């Protein structure tokens with residue numbers, strides 16, 4: 001196993017070692033990366049490609065990680081398109097985080113009330129956390145996870 005548990009509290013590591021529970025669990029597991037529904041933001045199909053290793057930067061990838069990363073981002077984005085019909089998305093990566101992860105934030109009709117572009121990503125996430133909280137929203141999220149799991153199982 002490439003993951004090594006850290007002595008400090010890292011959110012990315014807590015996902016990898018199962019300490020942090022999140023909707024649907026791992027949707028897809030590669031050798032070096034996992035795909036999960038974002039563990040905090042209830043936007044259906046908001047996927048995170050999370051490194052198994054505790055590294056901060058793409059510049060720390062090994063050649064094998066580099067190769068798998070391209071494939072896994074492709075698989076994640078294709079799943080969003082083919083299983084959920086999500087035609088556009090933002091790919092967001094911030095090296096301020098100590099544990100490498102890539103956000104693939106889909107664009108929904110309701111997001112158009114925000115200014116187009118990456119500067120609205122945080123506002124959209126905050127809005128989703130505060131507003132997508134009804135039983136219907138939870139049902140939509142669970143349904144999207146079921147569809148994605150089926151998609152990943154079949155590839």
Ligand SMILES: [Zn+2]
Pocket residue numbers: 006010011012013014053054055098099
């Ligand atoms: Zn970590």
